[in-house]
Amino acid sequence: MAYQVSVINSFYCSADSITLQINTEKGVTYNENNDRLFYMNDTFFTLHNRRVLYDDTQKPIVTFYRKAVTLHERCKVFKGESTDSSQLLFSSQTTKTKRKVTLE
Numbered sequence: 001m002a003y004q005v006s007v008i009n010s011f012y013c014s015a016d017s018i019t020l021q022i023n024t025e026k027g028v029t030y031n032e033n034n035d036r037l038f039y040m041n042d043t044f045f046t047l048h049n050r051r052v053l054y055d056d057t058q059k060p061i062v063t064f065y066r067k068a069v070t071l072h073e074r075c076k077v078f079k080g081e082s083t084d085s086s087q088l089l090f091s092s093q094t095t096k097t098k099r100k101v102t103l104e
Contacts, residue, residue, distance in 0.1 A: 007089055008062060008079070012055075027051075052081050062089065 006013055019032040027040035038061070041052050049066040060081040067074065073094040079087040 012061070050083065 020037070021030040021032075021034075022028075023030070028036055029038040031037055036056050038056070039054055041054070049064075051064045053061045053064070055061055063078045063081055063083060065076045065078060065083050074091065075093075076083075076091045077089045078084070079089055
């Protein structure tokens with residue numbers, strides 16, 4: 001078996017392959033049995049786009065944080081509901097031709 005790295009939490013890792021169905025309009029992810037696994041809250045109305053991903057037990061997993069107006073589209077991902085720099089897991093930046101992901 002290949003070496004496995006858990007960026008968020010090993011609880012969300014699986015040794016087996018699973019099929020996920022993602023409904024982007026509702027912000028919900030289902031497994032092959034149509035059980036809800038993850039969901040996102042509504043966007044907070046702020047200058048920054050902040051969304052929290054929860055598991056089905058309502059535990060916050062990560063927070064996606066993106067500035068509304070930037071030269072380069074940049075997103076930061078934090079552990080839980082935090083936006084504190086000590087909880088930063090990784091960030092990504094998009095230019096016109098590529099996306100760069102940086103593990104913190």
